Amino acid sequence: MNKWLQGVVLACVAVGLAAGGWAAATSNRKIEAKASVAELMSNGDTSGYARAFTPRELKFPQDHGPHNDFQTEWWYYTGNLTDAKGRHFGYQFTIFRRAIAPPSTPTPSDNGFTSKQVYFAHFAITDSGANKHAAFERFSRAGGNLAGANAMPFHVFIEDWAINTTMGVGGAEAVEIKAKDTRNGGQYAIQLNLSSSKPMVLHGDRGLSAKSNLPGNASYYYSFTRMATTGKITTPSGTFDVRGDSWMDREWSTSALSSETEGWDWFSVQLDDQREVMLYLLRLKNGGVDAVSKGTLVEADGNARTLKLDEFQVEVLDRWRSPHNNAEYPMRWRVRIPSANVEIELTPRVKDQEMHDISTVYWEGAVTLSGKSNGKPVTGAGYVEMTGYQAGMNRRL
Numbered sequence: 193m194n195k196w197l198q199g200v201v202l203a204c205v206a207v208g209l210a211a212g213g214w215a216a217a218t219s220n221r222k223i224e225a226k227a228s229v230a231e232l233m234s235n236g237d238t239s240g241y242a243r244a245f246t247p248r249e250l251k252f253p254q255d256h257g258p259h260n261d262f263q264t265e266w267w268y269y270t271g272n273l274t275d276a277k278g279r280h281f282g283y284q285f286t287i288f289r290r291a292i293a294p295p296s297t298p299t300p301s302d303n304g305f306t307s308k309q310v311y312f313a314h315f316a317i318t319d320s321g322a323n324k325h326a327a328f329e330r331f332s333r334a335g336g337n338l339a340g341a342n343a344m345p346f347h348v349f350i351e352d353w354a355i356n357t358t359m360g361v362g363g364a365e366a367v368e369i370k371a372k373d374t375r376n377g378g379q380y381a382i383q384l385n386l387s388s389s390k391p392m393v394l395h396g397d398r399g400l401s402a403k404s405n406l407p408g409n410a411s412y413y414y415s416f417t418r419m420a421t422t423g424k425i426t427t428p429s430g431t432f433d434v435r436g437d438s439w440m441d442r443e444w445s446t447s448a449l450s451s452e453t454e455g456w457d458w459f460s461v462q463l464d465d466q467r468e469v470m471l472y473l474l475r476l477k478n479g480g481v482d483a484v485s486k487g488t489l490v491e492a493d494g495n496a497r498t499l500k501l502d503e504f505q506v507e508v509l510d511r512w513r514s515p516h517n518n519a520e521y522p523m524r525w526r527v528r529i530p531s532a533n534v535e536i537e538l539t540p541r542v543k544d545q546e547m548h549d550i551s552t553v554y555w556e557g558a559v560t561l562s563g564k565s566n567g568k569p570v571t572g573a574g575y576v577e578m579t580g581y582q583a584g585m586n587r588r589l
Contacts, residue, residue, distance in 0.1 A: 238446045239294070240295070241263045243445075244262075244400060244411055245408050245410070247399060248399075248400075250412065253361070255414075258309075260289075260291065260308070261295050263291045265288070265442075265445070266287065266288040266289070266442075267287050267355060267440075268285075269285045269355075270282070270284045270460065270575040271283050271386075272436050272574070273384075273425065273434035274436055279432065281320065281425045284314060284315070284556055288311065289309055290311075291309055292308050292310060308334075309333070310333055310339075311334060312329070312350075313329060313330045313371075314547065315330075315371040315373070315380075315382075318541055318545055320558070325545045326427075327549050328373045328549075329550040330351070331350075338351060339351070344362045345362060346362055346364045352372065355368075356368045365387065365392075365416065367386050369384045370382065370383050370384075376428075380426060383423050384422070385421065385422055386419040388420075389418045390490070390494045391494040392414055393468075393490055393496045394414050395470065395498070396498060399412050399413060400412060401443070401486070402484040402486075408447065412443065412445065413441070415439065419437065419438040421436050441460075452477055453476060454475050456474050456580065457473045457506070457578050458578075459487075459574060460576075461573075463565050464572045467490060468490040470487055470490075471499070471506065481501065485501045486499060489532050489534075499529065504528065505527070506527055507527075508522040509525060510523045512544075514544070514546050517553060521555050524537065533565065533566050533567060535563050535564050536563030536572075537563055540558070542558075556575065557575065557576060
C-alpha cells in the first residue's frame with residue numbers, strides 16, 4: 193500500500209542529510225530525530241515538488257523508474273513461500289527514495305558525493321517453522337554507485353540489496369530480488385525470481401489513490417498482485433529452496449496524511465481461487481476511519497474494480513501486545529466483501545512480526561486465510577501492515 197510510515201522515516205533522514213549540506217549518510221548510519229507520524233506528514237514543506245492532483249496516463253516502462261520531481265516513492269515486495277516439505281516463509285523487501293530538495297534547487301559543485309536523493313530500505317523474513325521474525329534496514333545517498341533506480345533496464349538498489357529485471361530493457365514484470373542481513377553475518381538472506389502471473393492493476397481512480405480529502409494528498413499507485421516466485425531463503429536454520437507467490441506495490445507522491453490521521457491498516461490477500469484483494473483503512477485520532485479509505489478487488493481473469501469503504505468490513509477478532517514496547521495490535525480479522533461474495537478470516541503466521549529492531553516501529557507480517565469466495569470454501573495467504581499503534585510512533589530514529 194502507501195508506505196507512508198517509511199516516508200516519515202525518510203523525512204527524518206532528509207533532515208539529517210540537509211543539516212550537512214548535500215553529503216549523505218553512509219549505509220546503516222542512524223539519523224537522530226524524533227517526531228510523530230502526524231507531525232512529520234502534515235507539516236513538511238512540499239513547495240517545488242510535483243503533486244498527485246488528478247489521474248494521469250501512466251507510461252511504461254518509464255513509470256517503473258524514479259520520479260525525482262516527486263518527494264517520495266517506493267518499490268515494495270512481499271511474499272508467502274514454502275519449501276518442498278511445506279515449511280512456510282514470509283518476506284518483505286522495500287526500497288524507498290526520498291528527495292532532500294526540489295529538482296529546481298541549485299546543486300553545489302558536484303564532487304561525486306553530492307546528491308538530492310537519499311535511499312532507504314527495509315528487509316524482513318518470517319520463518320514460521322521456527323516462529324521467528326527478523327528485520328533489517330539500510331540507508332544510503334544516491335550516486336557513486338551506492339544507491340539509485342533506473343527504468344530501462346529496470347534496476348533499483350542500495351549497494352548489494354537490489355531489484356533487477358530479468359526481462360531486459362524496462363521489464364518490471366519479471367525481476368530478481370537479492371538482500372542479505374547486515375547484523376548477523378548473512379544469516380538471513382533472499383535470492384528470489386518473480387514473474388507476474390496477471391496484468392498490472394491501477395488502484396483508485398486510474399492509478400490516483402487518495403489519502404485524505406485535501407487536493408494533492410494522494411499518490412500514483414499500481415501493483416502486480418500475483419507474481420510466481422522461486423528461489424532461496426536463508427535463515428539461521430539453513431538455506432531453503434522455496435516457491436510461492438509475491439505481491440508488488442509501487443507508489444510515488446508528494447503528499448501528507450491528514451493531521452487527524454493516527455495510522456493505517458493495510459491488507460493484501462491472494463485467494464486460492466485466483467482472486468486478490470487490497471484494502472486500506474486510514475485510522476483517525478477520534479477512533480473513526482477516513483472516508484477515503486478504499487480497496488481493490490482483482491478477479492481471476494485480471495479484471496479489477498475499486499471497493500469503496502462502505503463496500504467492505506474489517507472486524508478485529510483478537511489482539512496482541514508487543515513485549516518490546518507494550519503496543520497493542522489487532523491480531524486476527526474477519527473481512528467481508530458482500531458484493532463479491534467474500535467472507536474470510538486472516539490469521540498471522542507469527543504474532544510477533546513487529547518491525548521493532550529498525551529506525552521506526554510498525555507491524556508487517558505474513559497471514560494465512562480461510563473462508564468462502566463466491567460461495568465456495570477458499571484458502572490463501574497475504575500480508576498485513578499496521579502503523580500508529582506504538583504511542584503515535586514517537587521514538588528516536
